[in-house]
Amino acid sequence: MSSAEVAMRESLPPGSRLPRPIQTILFLRSRHRFGPIWRRKHGDTFTVRLAADRTVVVVSRPEDIREIFAGPSSVFHAGEGNAILEPVMGSQSVLILDEDVHLRSRKRLMPAFNGAALRGYAGMMTELAEKSADRWPVGKPFAVHPVMNALTLEIILRVVFGMAEGDRLAKLRPLINKVVDIGPIAILGWTYPALSRYWPWKRNAQNLADADALLHEEIAERRTEDLTDRDDVLSRLLAADPEAPAAELRDHMMTLLLAGHETTATALAWSLHELARNPEILRAAQEAADNGDDDYLQAVTKEAMRLRPVIYSVARRLTEPTVVRGHLLPKGTIVTPSIGLVQSDPDNFAEPEEFHPERFIGAQPEAGTWIPFGGGVRRCLGAGFSLQEAAAVLRAVLVRYEIEPVGPPEATITRNITLVPAKGARIVARRR
Numbered sequence: 506m507s508s509a510e511v512a513m514r515e516s517l518p519p520g521s522r523l524p525r526p527i528q529t530i531l532f533l534r535s536r537h538r539f540g541p542i543w544r545r546k547h548g549d550t551f552t553v554r555l556a557a558d559r560t561v562v563v564v565s566r567p568e569d570i571r572e573i574f575a576g577p578s579s580v581f582h583a584g585e586g587n588a589i590l591e592p593v594m595g596s597q598s599v600l601i602l603d604e605d606v607h608l609r610s611r612k613r614l615m616p617a618f619n620g621a622a623l624r625g626y627a628g629m630m631t632e633l634a635e636k637s638a639d640r641w642p643v644g645k646p647f648a649v650h651p652v653m654n655a656l657t658l659e660i661i662l663r664v665v666f667g668m669a670e671g672d673r674l675a676k677l678r679p680l681i682n683k684v685v686d687i688g689p690i691a692i693l694g695w696t697y698p699a700l701s702r703y704w705p706w707k708r709n710a711q712n713l714a715d716a717d718a719l720l721h722e723e724i725a726e727r728r729t730e731d732l733t734d735r736d737d738v739l740s741r742l743l744a745a746d747p748e749a750p751a752a753e754l755r756d757h758m759m760t761l762l763l764a765g766h767e768t769t770a771t772a773l774a775w776s777l778h779e780l781a782r783n784p785e786i787l788r789a790a791q792e793a794a795d796n797g798d799d800d801y802l803q804a805v806t807k808e809a810m811r812l813r814p815v816i817y818s819v820a821r822r823l824t825e826p827t828v829v830r831g832h833l834l835p836k837g838t839i840v841t842p843s844i845g846l847v848q849s850d851p852d853n854f855a856e857p858e859e860f861h862p863e864r865f866i867g868a869q870p871e872a873g874t875w876i877p878f879g880g881g882v883r884r885c886l887g888a889g890f891s892l893q894e895a896a897a898v899l900r901a902v903l904v905r906y907e908i909e910p911v912g913p914p915e916a917t918i919t920r921n922i923t924l925v926p927a928k929g930a931r932i933v934a935r936r937r
């Protein structure tokens with residue numbers, strides 16, 4: 506702390522006076538609805554008081570968000586807040602670690618997400634996207650979100666895990682489908698491990714153990730293979746460190762799966778939801794798909810993630826009293842840069858309620874205003890991966906189909922870790 510900070514008294518920004526249990530439910534289930542209301546009432550930085558004496562300070566000014574993302578990782582802990590995911594992601598997951606051990610883990614993963622590595626994944630992403638698009642129902646309404654969920658899961662299994670079609674993949678696919686469904690019931694089971702003796706937690710634990718066993722088989726087999734021509738993430742990690750312990754590789758795989766599957770599927774579902782409702786932009790996107798203009802297709806997904814954020818906020822727990830927007834916040838406060846609030850602020854984006862992918866063509870939003878992937882040393886490792894994947898999927902869909910909306914724009918609801926379209930983004934597809 507600086508000497509000026511020592512002289513300050515600890516204080517919290519204003520916030521709701523509702524009882525803690527109510528604030529907890531509103532924040533966990535509906536922060537996308539109550540965030541804007543609380544900001545109007547209490548200002549751009551406000552306090553939410555949660556159960557178990559947890560205090561959250563929501564931050565929505567870009568200058569404050571920039572400071573938090575650039576702040577020392579010894580003060581702004583992100584991993585601590587994800588500890589609840591340890592039972593499934595594993596103790597060596599980059600998402601649950603902090604400080605030096607986090608940086609070491611992140612450095613190990615980074616080469617598998619650089620430009621050259623991403624180019625290596627492009628062919629398989631396109632092949633799987635085309636195969637999925639060929640099977641779309643034609644001429645009748647359907648929810649596109651579950652289709653995107655199945656596709657992004659397949660992309661992780663093939664491109665990240667590097668699994669080939671076959672027996673093991675056929676066994677793993679349905680197990681993983683269950684493991685990734687992290688609802689409140691699953692979380693209850695991790696919070697109280699004694700529950701694992703009873704249904705449905707017993708079954709959840711068995712699914713995870715079975716999936717782990719298959720993953721370990723895959724890792725053991727991969728070690729014996731010639732990796733020179735292999736392009737998947739697991740093979741890249743093994744090639745870089747042939748001695749890497751299996752338990753650590755397993756944790757990396759599970760983390761990438763859980764961080765990268767539902768998030769990308771949801772961004773794609775919202776992209777298609779918005780395209781179906783904006784015929785002129787759909788036309789431009791189809792032209793981009795015909796001409797292989799991935800920059801425009803990526804701009805569509807970037808704008809969809811601005812307007813319909815997949816994750817509403819990221820969190821950092823303070824390890825010491827720290828000044829944020831003029832308040833000396835106590836140690837233990839959870840500071841949350843609000844993706845949803847900063848991206849819908851007219852000070853940052855003109856006509857924030859409109860869907861304008863052109864915002865992202867030949868222009869970069871000001872730092873701290875467009876943050877769907879978080880920021881700083883915790884910024885999403887898969888940002889480039891997911892945008893490349895989104896472009897491959899939109900290309901495969903838009904060269905084949907006209908799409909039309911079904912019903913009015915869909916409401917946003919919370920499911921697992923993401924904010925999803927309430928009816929699954931229903932559309933009708935017709936052959937072009």
Ligand code: HEM
Nearest residue numbers: 600764765768769772815819878879880883885886887891
């Ligand atoms: C549209 C899709 C995605 C969205 C919206 C998204 C969003 C995020 C966000 C908000 C964070 C937290 C950042 C922070 O705390 O500052 C994060 C972290 C992370 N994401 Fe993503 N993500 C997406 C796709 C992916 C994909 C495809 C992968 C990998 C295959 C991935 C891997 C990760 C990892 C490993 C982290 C942890 C980084 C760290 O703690 O150092 N994500 N992501």
